[in-house]
Amino acid sequence: MNTNGQPVLEAHDLTKTFHTRKEKIEAVRGIDMEIWPGEIFGFLGPNGAGKTTTLRMLSTLLPIESGRAMVSGFDVYKSPHQVRQRIGYVSQLGGSDRLATGREDLLLQGELYGMGRREAEQRADELIEVLDLAEFASRRVQSYSGGQRRRLDIALGIMHRPDVLFLDEPTTGLDPQNRANLWVQISKLREAGTTIFLTTHYLEEADALSNRLAIMDHGQLVAEGTSRQLKQQIAADSVVVSLQEDGAGSEGAMRLLQEQDFVREVSAEPDHLRLYVDDGVTALPRILRLLDRNGMAIKTVTLSEPTLDDVFLRYTGRSLRDAGHPLD
Amino acid sequence: MKTLRDIALLYRRSFVQTFRVPVWLAISFSTPLLYLALFTPLLKSLPGGSEFPPGVNVLEIFLPGILALMAFMSGASAGFSTIFELQAGYTERIRVTPASRLALLIGPILSSLTWTFFFMTMIVVVAEPFGFPIHIAGLLIAYVLLALLMVLFASFSIAVALLTKEINSFAAVVNGINLPLLLLAGILLPLELGPAWMRVIGHFNPLYYVVEADRLLAAGHLWNTTIVEGFLVMVPLTALAVVWATRVYRRAVS
């Protein structure tokens, strides 16, 4: 573990361009980032943003084209061997060995990282306990459910106690229950001091797990900070109002609301109006009073604080919910 | 040494896992048996049977060919597991570990080689009562030559798998190369039975040298130019293939 206040991972101006027969794909276009010991750093972005490509460059799988990356003080390009010894990587696909049992697979992993048999056995048993694998660790991986396999994949990634663990879309393809379970497991790892770099295209996941996150779009990081900082930059709450009668009534209401100086912006969505206001708590009664006084009956009204989706929308002009396909 | 230890670890993984696919074991053994059982009778009643030297059992010509075929096929099909491992993410996982790149390649190959040796020996033992004379020393040297053959084509096959990454292109490349190599090696019947042009083309086929040397070795000859030629062709080619495939493992498999 790094304790001298150095980042575990640093990247400067990382780029990667893929050349296919037909086109040139600039998958990663100049990324700068730092990850500090003990934190969970998240990359949030739609499919195709370049998250996996970044991770594969940082984990020595893909040659770095330009820019520089350091892990625990070792240059990823010049000292891949030292870097491999210090990172764990769990790809989108997983990587567990279908014909092996979970335990055998953990032992192989430990031994490939240079552990002796005894040491590997101890560590495997420890992880079987921590990640709750006991029930199936002596069965072949072939027979695991998606959630069980994911837990084994993560155990494989931290078998050698890496300085930083890379998790690429750890919960993609899992049902909500297994996703929630995995979030608990990942939070436990953080509490145990594991430094994690994860990517996701789920807002809730980035929000729930990461201490700090960056929003990635089209190969670039468009914003970075804690989830709270990012939301505060939006500095607006949103109020959603739906009226008893739509059409003419809502047009009148829209015009009326736009004239108010505490309302920053109003947009008409299919069956409601969305207002951005500086402070939702003081704005709400004023909106209610205003509409009431003008004889516009309200059906429902909701007040919400900004979400990461609002942040994403602000920086990319699109909503993350429809930016990519939810599952690949 | 780290590399040797990694080879041993990955060898053990592959070796143990072979037992877990009993169908594979059954087919690997029954295929050469079928060749022996269903092909040899055809040879015996071949109208041009006079081409074979008098007093020579057909098995003496045919069985060394089957052994070479087994080594060749076991090598050429090595890439199929690689494709599955790539698609399961196993290859990336293993490439992120500090394991030696040579070990990633050679560990599993040596495990298949062990199995191939085992099946070859079974075939020889089965054929003996039917008149195949066993010359131990010659067979042992033939095994070394066939091991080179197996490692050469396994390395090639795995490298092609890593580069093509999916089953269709991989199968197309490997099959496209296998068939002409097999037909022009005289693996089932000696090329000497064919027209001169076949023999000429055969000289550009590494497999041809192996098969020629292999027949002589199995017949108990231990030293002659054909055998030396076999090794002179195979040693550098195999070394080249191993170096190339290791490089593919080391470089981008993107």
Ligand SMILES: Nc1ncnc2c1ncn2[C@@H]1O[C@H](COP(=O)(O)OP(=O)(O)O)[C@@H](O)[C@H]1O
């Ligand atoms: N090996 C490759 N060859 C060509 N293009 C690639 C390759 N890998 C990724 N890409 C392209 O690079 C872009 C970024 O991909 P990726 O890093 O996988 O995104 P993400 O993980 O954020 O979904 C995509 O447009 C993708 O099609």
Ligand SMILES: [Mg+2]
């Ligand atoms: Mg991805």
